[in-house]
Amino acid sequence: MLTVNAIAAPSATEPLVRTTVERRDVGPKDVLIEIRYAGICHSDIHTVRGEWGQVAYPLTVGHEIVGEVTEVGSEVSKHAVGDRVGVGCMVNSCRECDNCRAGQEQYCLNGNTGTYAAVDRDGTITQGGYSTHVVVDEDFVLRVPETIPYEAAAPLLCAGITTYSPLAHWKAGPGTKVAVVGMGGLGHMAVKIAVAMGADVTVLSQTLGKKDDGLTFGAGNYYATSDPATFEALKNSFDLIINTVSAPIDMAAYLGLLRLDGTLVSVGAPPEPLAVPVFALFGNRRTFAGSSIGSIGETQEMLDFCAERGIAPQVEVIGADAVNDAYERVLKSDVRYRFVIDIETLKS
16 A cells, blocks of 8 residues: 555544545556645545535545546556646446447546545445545546646646536537636636537626636637526527536526527536426426536547647636635635645645
């Protein structure tokens, strides 16, 4: 076992603290990664605070991980020492169910193994990327293109793929009108990616406070959802709405913005259930859907897409001792647009 420095939550109510975690020995198909940067996702906060169910403490979170390969197992063929790599939201799956065989391991029917707070193959609880090193099966390790800086690559492993996957699946592109609800870590990536795909993009945010950013990222329009006139003005306007917020929304109002056969996809996950009025779906034959992360193959596709088009998240790099403050700022929407931890600061 390898003991490495980490940041962990001792409980649902206490601040995160410096500690150590154990990493398994590198097996024949494993890759040891020295982590350079780890992004802070709202999911990390939901998880450590017990908002998505009970977890085992102490817990190290973080599923936006980038770094370098420092050791490979005897049977590893996909990665080599020195490679720039990343790890996203999952580190294994059953590989035998229909979904895994179809290359959709993120929807593993037996449950994929999350990067943190999941039961690993050896029976231990997985610990995430707020740490100096991680050991991962080579099949769940991504290649990070040279043109994407490490700190910018980290959020792509969750925020990037979580928005890219539904945009690709519902075929956002030229001739489609896409609305993005929320302009946070996920939302700003949804805007950038949808614009790069060729869609006509509108941002729907609570206020106009980030309007200049949204337009700079390529959105054609920007509306405040706190203004009731927005929903009247935009009725029957969109082919696809990507809802990125992790809070309840007025589903009837947002569904009313969809054109014939339009789809509202939620990628944000509020702790409370969403109330979906069925009659709002009947009009215009609308669809309400959910989307998780992408497969490993699609995540690599997303990384290459972003590299080719020069797409990167806006990040604020912080030291290891600033994580608790960053959590509070995330909850206040006081970040533009993703905190990324410089793991070098965790080594001393």
